C-alpha cells in the first residue's frame with residue numbers, strides 16, 4: 562500500500578486522518594488507533610519450539626505494541 566492510496570482503516574473501515582506518530586505525520590485510524598507505515602521492511606523469521614511443541618516468544622521492546630509477544634530476532 563502507498564500512503565496516498567490509503568483512505569480507510571483496514572481494521573474498522575473508518576476514514577483515516579493524518580497525525581504525528583513515531584516521529585512523522587502518518588495516516589491513522591481515529592477509531593481504533595491503527596497506524597499506516599508506508600515502507601515496511603523485508604524480514605525473515607524462524608519458529609523455535611521445545612520438545613513439548615511450545616513456541617518461543619519474546620516481548621516487544623519498542624512501540625508500537627511494546628510488551629506484546631513476538632518471534633525472537
Ligand SMILES: [Zn+2]
Nearest residue numbers: 570573590593
Ligand atoms: Zn480502525
